[in-house]
Amino acid sequence: MNEIVELRDHTQEIRSFRIRLAICAVVVVVLFVLLFSRFFYLQVLQSEHYTTLAEANRIAIQPLTPNRGLIFDRNGEILAQNYTAYTLEIIPDQVKNLGSAIDELATVIEITPEDRQRFNKLKRESTRFKSLPIRSRLTEIEVARFAENQYRFPGMDIKAYPLRHYPKGELISHVIGYIGRINDRDLEQLEADKRLKNYRGSTHIGRIGVEKSYEGALHGQTGFEQVETDAVGRSVRTLSRVAPVAGNDLTLSLDIGLQQAAVQAFGDYRGALVALDPTSGEILAFVSKPGFDPNLFVDGIDHANWRLLNESIDRPLNNRALRGVYPPGSTFKPFMALAGLELGKRSIRYSFSDPGFFSLPGSSHRFRDWKPGGHGWVDLHKSLVISCDTYYYMLAHDLGITNIHNFIGQFGFGKETGIDIPGEATGLLPSPEWKKKRFKQNWLPGDTISVGIGQGFNLATPLQLTFAMMLLANDGKAYRPHFVKQQVDHYKGLVEDSSAEEMYRLNVKQEYLDYVKRALADVTRPGGTASRAGANAAYTFAGKTGTSQVVNIKQGERYNASRINERHRDHALFTAFAPVENPRIVLTVLVENSGSGGSTAAPIARKVLDYFFLGKMPESAEKAG
Amino acid sequence: MSSPDIRKIWHYLVRYIDNFLLAGIFLLMLTGLIVLYSAAGGSHARVISQLINMVIACVVMWTVANIPPQQIMRLALPVYVLGIILLVAVALFGEIQNGARRWLNLGFVHVQPSELLKIAVPLMMAWYFDKAHITLRWRDYVVAALILLLPVLLIIRQPDLGTALLILISGFYVIFLAGLPWRILAGLVVAAAVSMPLLWNFGMHDYQRKRIMTMLDPSQDALGAGYHTIQSSIAIGSGGISGKGWLKGTQSQLDFLPEPSTDFIFSVFSEEFGLIGNSLLLSLYLIVIGRCLVITTKAPTRFARLVAGSISLTLFTYVFVNMGMVSGILPVVGIPLPLISYGGTSMVTILLGFGILMSIHTHPKLVKT
Numbered sequence: 001m002n003e004i005v006e007l008r009d010h011t012q013e014i015r016s017f018r019i020r021l022a023i024c025a026v027v028v029v030v031l032f033v034l035l036f037s038r039f040f041y042l043q044v045l046q047s048e049h050y051t052t053l054a055e056a057n058r059i060a061i062q063p064l065t066p067n068r069g070l071i072f073d074r075n076g077e078i079l080a081q082n083y084t085a086y087t088l089e090i091i092p093d094q095v096k097n098l099g100s101a102i103d104e105l106a107t108v109i110e111i112t113p114e115d116r117q118r119f120n121k122l123k124r125e126s127t128r129f130k131s132l133p134i135r136s137r138l139t140e141i142e143v144a145r146f147a148e149n150q151y152r153f154p155g156m157d158i159k160a161y162p163l164r165h166y167p168k169g170e171l172i173s174h175v176i177g178y179i180g181r182i183n184d185r186d187l188e189q190l191e192a193d194k195r196l197k198n199y200r201g202s203t204h205i206g207r208i209g210v211e212k213s214y215e216g217a218l219h220g221q222t223g224f225e226q227v228e229t230d231a232v233g234r235s236v237r238t239l240s241r242v243a244p245v246a247g248n249d250l251t252l253s254l255d256i257g258l259q260q261a262a263v264q265a266f267g268d269y270r271g272a273l274v275a276l277d278p279t280s281g282e283i284l285a286f287v288s289k290p291g292f293d294p295n296l297f298v299d300g301i302d303h304a305n306w307r308l309l310n311e312s313i314d315r316p317l318n319n320r321a322l323r324g325v326y327p328p329g330s331t332f333k334p335f336m337a338l339a340g341l342e343l344g345k346r347s348i349r350y351s352f353s354d355p356g357f358f359s360l361p362g363s364s365h366r367f368r369d370w371k372p373g374g375h376g377w378v379d380l381h382k383s384l385v386i387s388c389d390t391y392y393y394m395l396a397h398d399l400g401i402t403n404i405h406n407f408i409g410q411f412g413f414g415k416e417t418g419i420d421i422p423g424e425a426t427g428l429l430p431s432p433e434w435k436k437k438r439f440k441q442n443w444l445p446g447d448t449i450s451v452g453i454g455q456g457f458n459l460a461t462p463l464q465l466t467f468a469m470m471l472l473a474n475d476g477k478a479y480r481p482h483f484v485k486q487q488v489d490h491y492k493g494l495v496e497d498s499s500a501e502e503m504y505r506l507n508v509k510q511e512y513l514d515y516v517k518r519a520l521a522d523v524t525r526p527g528g529t530a531s532r533a534g535a536n537a538a539y540t541f542a543g544k545t546g547t548s549q550v551v552n553i554k555q556g557e558r559y560n561a562s563r564i565n566e567r568h569r570d571h572a573l574f575t576a577f578a579p580v581e582n583p584r585i586v587l588t589v590l591v592e593n594s595g596s597g598g599s600t601a602a603p604i605a606r607k608v609l610d611y612f613f614l615g616k617m618p619e620s621a622e623k624a625g
Numbered sequence: 626m627s628s629p630d631i632r633k634i635w636h637y638l639v640r641y642i643d644n645f646l647l648a649g650i651f652l653l654m655l656t657g658l659i660v661l662y663s664a665a666g667g668s669h670a671r672v673i674s675q676l677i678n679m680v681i682a683c684v685v686m687w688t689v690a691n692i693p694p695q696q697i698m699r700l701a702l703p704v705y706v707l708g709i710i711l712l713v714a715v716a717l718f719g720e721i722q723n724g725a726r727r728w729l730n731l732g733f734v735h736v737q738p739s740e741l742l743k744i745a746v747p748l749m750m751a752w753y754f755d756k757a758h759i760t761l762r763w764r765d766y767v768v769a770a771l772i773l774l775l776p777v778l779l780i781i782r783q784p785d786l787g788t789a790l791l792i793l794i795s796g797f798y799v800i801f802l803a804g805l806p807w808r809i810l811a812g813l814v815v816a817a818a819v820s821m822p823l824l825w826n827f828g829m830h831d832y833q834r835k836r837i838m839t840m841l842d843p844s845q846d847a848l849g850a851g852y853h854t855i856q857s858s859i860a861i862g863s864g865g866i867s868g869k870g871w872l873k874g875t876q877s878q879l880d881f882l883p884e885p886s887t888d889f890i891f892s893v894f895s896e897e898f899g900l901i902g903n904s905l906l907l908s909l910y911l912i913v914i915g916r917c918l919v920i921t922t923k924a925p926t927r928f929a930r931l932v933a934g935s936i937s938l939t940l941f942t943y944v945f946v947n948m949g950m951v952s953g954i955l956p957v958v959g960i961p962l963p964l965i966s967y968g969g970t971s972m973v974t975i976l977l978g979f980g981i982l983m984s985i986h987t988h989p990k991l992v993k994t
Contacts, residue, residue, distance in 0.1 A: 009759050016804050017930055018922055024798075024934070025918055028941050032907055035945065038952045042862040043900040050862025057859065058875045230879040231856075 059239065060229045063201030066220030067162055069247030071176060071210065073256040074485060078167060080176055080211070085163035086138040087299075088146060089131040092123055094155030101153065102134065108149050109142050111135060114302040122300065125183060131157070136299045161203060164298050170291040171259060174319045175252070175283075175421065175483060177209020178294035198222045207297065210250065210483055213421050220247030221491055251486040253282030261611035262287045265604045265618045269594055271571075272320035274466040275587035275608065278577060280500035281470070281479030283419075284585060285608070288320040313567075323425045325459040326590060328413075329546035330387045330529075330597070331575045332454025334472060334516050336395055337380055339407040341512040345398045348515060351379035358393035360445055367393045367449050370547075384519040385528045387545060389453050396452025401443060404451060405431040410506055411468035412478070413460055418503070419481045427464050430457035455549055465575050466588040472520075473542075473577035473586050475513050476506030520544055521580045524602075530574065533602030539613045543576030543605065545597030548590070569593040574601035578609055585612055641690040641987040643920070649913035650964060650979060654679055656894070656906065657965035663872045664885040664893040664967075671886060671967060678969040682976035689980025693988045697981060698928050701745070701752035705772070708745040711738035712779040719783075727783050739788045740970050742776045744977055746792050747939075750799040751931035761804060769800055786833055787958035791946075795939040802934040803927075836956045853883045857951045860892040868899030886967040888959055892951045914941050920982050925990035933985050936978040943975075 042050065071080035088109065095101045102119075105111060111134065119134045134156075138146070143158055150156070164179050166172075182190075182205050190196040199205070201222060206212035223244030227235035262273045262285045275285040292309050301309075309317055318324065340346035356374030357366040369375070369389040375382070383391035396404060409415070414429030428434070430451060432443035450456030460468075463481065471478055480501040487496045520542035524534025529545040548571040574597045575588040587605055594600040607618040658672055665671035689697070711729060715738055719726040728735050750769045757765045773796035780789040801810070825834065860876035869875070874896035876882055882889050895903055917937035924930040940963055947962040949955035961971045 013759075013804065013927070017802060017934075020802050020804070021918060021921060021934060024802075024938055025915075028914060028918075028938075029911070031941075031945050032911055034954075035948050035952070036904065036907060038949075038954055039861065039895070039900055039903045042858060042952060043865055043895070043903070046862050047865045050859050051865065053859045054863035054875055057856075057881055058879060228875075228879065231881040236879060 057231075058228055060227055060235070062225045062227050062235065064223035064225055064241075064244040065162070065201045065203075066222055066244035067246040068164065068179075068204075068220065069214075069218040069488075070249045071218075072249065072251045073254050073259075074252060075255065075257070076251075077256050079172060079252065079254075079256070081165050081167065082162040083165055084160050085136055086140075086143050087133045087159050087161055088135045088138060089133050089157055089159050090119070091131045091155045101156075105134070105153060105156065109135060109138070109146055114304060118300050118302050122181075131159070133299065136163070164204065166294045168256060169293045169295060171263060172254070172256070172286075173209075173291040173294040174288040174321065175209055175254060175286050176294060177211040177421070178207055178297040179204040179211050180207040180297055181300055204298070208423065209421050210252070214248075214250060214484065217248040217487060217489075218250065221245035245491045248490065249488040250484050251488075252483045253277070253280075253284060253485040254286065254483060255284050257617075258285040258608065258612055259287060261285075261617055262604075262608045263289060265607035266591070269591045269600065269604075270314055270320075271589065271591040271594075271601075272324055272462040273587065273589050273604070273608065274321050274462045275585055275612075276466055276470060276481055278470045278474040278477075278479075278583045278586045281481045282485060282500075283481055283483050284612075285587070286321055286483070288318070288322070288324070290314050290316040292316045319423065320590065320592075321462045322419070322421065323423055323461065324590070325425050325427050325461055326548045326571055326573070327456075327458050328454040328460045328465055329548045329573055330389075330454060331465055331469075331544045331546035331573050331588075332408075332452075332458065332460075333384060333387065333392055334520060334544055335408045335411050335413075335468060336392050336399075336404070336452055337384060337516050337519075338472075338508055338512055339399055339404060340380070340395045341515070342508050343399060343403055343407060345403075346380060346395060348380060351377050351382075352391075352394070354378045354388060354390045356390065358390050358397075358449065360397070360449070363446075365446065380515070381519045381522070384516065384544065385522045387529050392452040393449045396448050397445070399448075399452075401430070401432060401448045401451065404448070405429055411471050412464055413458075413468060415464075417463055417467045417481050419463060420483055424463065425461050427461050428457055428459040454546060462588045462590045465573070466586055469575045469577060469588065470586045471506055472513065472516065473583040475510060476508055478503045478505065517542055517580065520576075524576075529596075529598040530576075530602035532598065533574075533606040537606065537609070539578055539609070540580040541576055541578035541606075541609060542580045543574055543602065545602055546573035546575070547571070547596050548573055550593065566593055570595060572597045572599070572601040574598075574605050576602075576605050576609070578613070585609070638687075641983055642687070643916075643983045643986050646913065646916050646920070646979060646983065649909065649916060650976070652909055653913065653964040656909075657890075659871070660890055660894045660897075660965060661886055661967055663874065663897060664877055664890050666878065667872065675967050675972075678967075678972045681969065682972040685973055686976035686980035686983070689977055690983035690987065692984055694926070694929050694981075694985050697748070697932075697984060698752055698755065701748040704741070704745045705749035708738060708742045709776060709779075711736070711741065712776055714738075716779060716782060727785055737970065739776075739780045739783070739785060739792075740974055742780070742792055743788070743795065743939075743974055744981075746773060746776055747795050747799050747932055747935040750796055751928045751935070754799070754803045754931055755926065755928035766800060766803075766805060766809070769796075769803070773797075773800075784830060786829075787960055790958070791939070791942065791960065794942055795935050798935040798938045799931050802931055836958070853889070853957055854953050856881045856883070857889055857892040858953045860896040861952055864896040864899045866900045868895075868897050868902055871897050873897060887961055888947070888957075888966065889951050890966050891948055891962050894965070895951075910941075910944050914944075917982055920986045924985050929985045933982055936982055940975070940978065 067082055070078060073079055092098055102111060102116065115135050119132060122132045138158065146158055166176060166178065181203060182199065186205050187196065190199050198219070198221065202219065206215040206218065211218065221244060223242045225241045226239040228237050228239060229235050258275065266289050270289050272289070273285060273287040274283070276283045296305050354369065354374035354376060356369045356372055359366055374390060375386055375388050378388045378391050382388065409429055414427055416424045416426055435441055435443050435447070447456060451458055467481060480503050482498060484498055486498065489496060521540060522528050523543055523545065524530045524537070524541055528534065530543055534541065550568050550570055572591040572594045573589070577583040577586040587608060589601040589605045591600045591604065610616045611618065658675060661675055662672050715726060715729050718729070720728045720730055722728060727737055727739065729738060750772050753769055753772060754761065754765065773793065777789050777793050780792065856876060860874065860882055863876065872878070874893055876896050877885050877893040882892050885893050894906065914937060917933070917940060921930060921933035921937050924933045943960060943963045946955055946958065946960050950957055950960065961968055963975045
């Protein structure tokens with residue numbers, strides 16, 4: 001009985017087991033069919049989609065950054081060059097604890113607090129996925145040391161970049177400017193200009209100066225390489241390649257020797273100097289003193305240096321030659337003289353006895369001459385040589401502001417000269433309309449009188465003064481001032497000379513121009529305001545001194561340089577051309593807070609001219625550059 | 626040696642070997658070596674090292690196949706007890722790797738005791754059912770469940786959810802095949818459905834929850850956890866019908882696939898051999914599993930039936946879970962593709978299972994308990 005039950009149970013157990021096993025077998029088949037359908041879905045229905053994704057994974061377009069064009073001075077001396085710099089970069093997103101990771105990094109490679117600050121600033125300004133530099137200009141030893149320890153620092157890598165270097169540093173910082181890292185604003189601008197494609201892979205862009213204005217020429221044509229990449233983004237092999245084309249090399253008209261001579265001639269003074277060739281508008285020297293080291297800016301300036309430059313009372317970042325506006329003072333007089341002659345308000349023969357002041361009819365207010373008691377009998381020639389104020393008070397009154405504005409505007413006052421670096425100031429040549437608009441006040445007859453001697457509302461940049469003087473020196477030809485003399489275009493394989501661009505020609509009688517030039521030549525001779533600077537010159541030169549008031553002197557008060565704050569003392573001005581007969585150079589010197597044009601500005605101009613004509617380098621206590 | 630001698634030795638060697646199964650196993654291994662060569666980026670070293678793993682595993686299989694099932698049954702309890710002791714030792718002195726305590730340093734070798742339990746648990750449960758009364762009672766299922774849950778809980782604690790789940794499944798197969806009443810099964814299904822949300826909220830680690838979320842929507846975390854699934858799907862999908870050709874899969878050759886020689890080796894295969902290759906491979910597995918099930922139905926004793934059934938179905942589970950994982954229908958769990966993925970431990974475990982199956986099939990069916 002027991003036996004039978006067991007036997008029956010046994011067969012039943014086997015039957016039950018086989019049923020269950022069969023169920024499992026069915027499940028196995030069903031699930032395999034499910035897998036097959038999944039494969040069918042992926043490999044047949046979605047195959048195209050996934051093939052596209054696989055290709056996108058595989059192929060990357062890598063930009064090939066072109067070398068930035070080099071910049072030379074007119075004699076081939078290099079002013080901006082490239083070298084390979086090794087930069088340590090971090091992708092913040094790929095580093096877990098950034099702070100401690102950088103601490104650890106600092107045990108391998110020196111990381112200064114400034115480096116950290118700069119890095120944190122960059123980090124705030126960009127996305128987490130972007131590779132950001134923490135240390136630049138690694139030495140080869142540092143590169144090797146990091147490479148050895150790289151496994152400890154995921155998300156960090158050394159990259160080689162061509163970096164810009166300005167070997168002349170401070171000497172020409174205001175001309176060349178500098179390049180800086182491309183930021184989000186630049187990207188927006190590039191996008192708007194449809195130039196973004198050419199900047200894939202570029203890290204820097206021109207910020208100011210020639211580097212900025214010639215950005216399009218200097219940058220070059222970005223090349224592209226189609227590469228197969230692996231999952232980490234390393235390229236495995238190149239599929240196709242379009243080589244980059246280096247940017248244009250620029251040759252400037254600037255003479256670095258003349259520039260150096262000018263800086264040395266200034267000594268410790270602050271100020272500006274512009275020298276150009278009146279036969280073409282080529283800039284020969286362009287100084288704004290003090291300058292700054294443009295190399296500091298290339299990789300993002302650190303906070304300490306930035307404060308030092310930005311908060312300095314000497315304002316080294318201010319381009320005085322281009323953007324500094326000063327009352328032109330007596331350097332305005334030659335143009336007033338031409339206005340008087342050309343508009344028939346004065347004749348060459350006219351003269352008067354100078355009482356030392358001028359009063360408007362029916363007014364007791366005295367516009368005083370710089371010389372108390374006046375200069376005696378004064379004609380137009382003498383008014384320029386000794387810089388008589390009274391003559392020009394009267395002339396201004398006779399001309400009226402509208403005539404002055406219209407005639408003298410032709411010399412470029414109150415307008416941009418169109419020089420080929422950005423940021424030029426327009427200065428101010430006042431008119432009744434301007435005053436109405438600016439102050440909502442009517443023009444007063446008294447306003448005209450101050451304008452006559454280049455004071456009052458008058459403002460001009462040293463560049464504008466030089467431009468105006470060029471028009472006088474070359475008998476009215478308005479050449480556009482420019483720095484770039486020649487470009488070597490690697491793309492077209494051409495050398496392009498920038499020819500002189502004559503913007504317009506002034507219509508003034510040659511007789512009058514010659515008359516004024518003769519008078520200016522006498523300024524540097526005995527009896528003239530710049531006679532000391534002109535003594536024993538081996539060449540002839542003509543010029544006009546000027547004094548630019550920083551603070552107004554009250555009625556009845558006397559200007560006493562020793563009694564007022566150094567920063568409130570007058571600026572000295574001198575603008576000149578040489579040789580008188582056939583001018584090859586026009587220059588303007590502005591010396592801040594130094595007194596009168598004849599005593600400080602003209603001697604500096606003389607030194608620069610001595611270098612230009614005789615090759616004589618002025619002595620200097622501190623060797624600049 | 627004369628040819629009769631050779632024939633004798635040959636006969637001795639293959640006495641307890643199932644040729645049909647062996648042929649299937651060899652075909653799969655060969656496929657594995659071919660894919661591995663590609664997955665390892667044309668490295669011979671990997672292939673040779675895998676070949677050595679295979680030889681060792683075959684020796685193990687041969688040895689086990691030569692042990693009569695009764696002997697194997699006698700080993701069930703000691704091996705199980707040893708496994709439990711090792712698991713406890715891991716919990717107490719184990720080495721931590723990647724945040725989990727799974728390995729035990731025995732001085733000369735590092736072992737992962739959970740691997741041993743993959744075989745020991747079904748053996749032990751089958752042993753218990755075999756020893757139980759001919760008509761199984763309630764109590765027997767409870768005891769079997771305890772035998773199963775003890776190691777599973779220890780492994781969950783390591784934590785190694787993947788292995789624990791696989792052991793749970795292989796143990797479940799034993800209980801199911803032993804004849805677990807249908808209503809209890811239904812009750813278990815309901816209980817599982819109810820406990821899911823609880824398990825989700827309280828019983829899982831963040832990374833485990835993340836894996837499941839990622840499976841449901843890989844693009845949610847495209848650069849993190851979802852990256853593997855997406856890249857693997859791209860590999861399979863871009864393979865198309867006929868594949869990109871051996872050594873020509875861009876996803877695998879350019880390192881877009883994670884673990885291309887172990888867990889994700891099937892994506893490499895799939896990318897290079899396409900739907901045609903996949904169908905052939907699926908068929909081959911189906912044949913091998915089918916053969917295992919045939920062996921199971923012919924098994925003479927309850928112990929043999931349950932062990933053979935569990936081993937066959939667990940093999941299927943490995944294949945399904947691995948392929949499901951790389952093709953994006955199951956969450957990413959670290960399960961190798963049997964006989965194809967690189968790795969000595971899994972190779973030995975799998976072939977050990979085949980050895981038991983062969984032993985059951987080839988030894989004379991004299992004994993009846």
